[in-house]
Amino acid sequence: xxxxxxxxxSRTKDTSIIDFILGGLLVVIGLYSIxxxxxxxxxxxxxxxxxxxxxxxxxxxxxxxIVILILxxxxxxxxxxxxxxxxxxxxxxxxxxxxxxxxxxxxxYILMFGGTFAGFALLARALLR
Numbered sequence: 001x002x003x004x005x006x007x008x009x010s011r012t013k014d015t016s017i018i019d020f021i022l023g024g025l026l027v028v029i030g031l032y033s034i035x036x037x038x039x040x041x042x043x044x045x046x047x048x049x050x051x052x053x054x055x056x057x058x059x060x061x062x063x064x065x066i067v068i069l070i071l072x073x074x075x076x077x078x079x080x081x082x083x084x085x086x087x088x089x090x091x092x093x094x095x096x097x098x099x100x101x102x103x104x105x106x107x108x109y110i111l112m113f114g115g116t117f118a119g120f121a122l123l124a125r126a127l128l129r
Contacts, residue, residue: 020126026119033112037102042093058092061085 062085068078104112 016126016129019122023119023122023124023126026115026122028119030112030114030116030119033108034116037104037108037112039100039102041098041100042096058088059085061088 061081065078065082065085068075068081072078
């Protein structure tokens with residue numbers, strides 16, 4: 001009786017290792033396929049809170065902050081305006097990024113996403129045992 005419990009636990013460990021390796025491979029292959037069929041581009045037509053903000057207008061607070069900081073490098077207003085300008089510039093860059101998925105066949109789509117999620121499921125099963 002004790003022997004059978006030992007045999008079952010060793011098989012469970014072997015299965016967990018196989019599930020983990022196979023799941024990891026499926027996740028890597030699936031994510032590689034998804035990334036291979038995806039393009040990321042930057043289009044300088046961005047919207048911030050429903051309004052268009054041209055890139056030139058975004059730099060005005062930074063330029064104003066530079067002038068204020070040259071006149072008085074300890075000015076909290078200058079540093080605050082500089083921070084706001086940098087935050088607006090970063091938001092403008094992030095909102096201008098567009099992600100496009102290339103046209104693929106249904107079979108490729110199922111293999112890419114199905115393989116990725118099946119791999120995550122195998123990893124979860126191996127780690128939760």
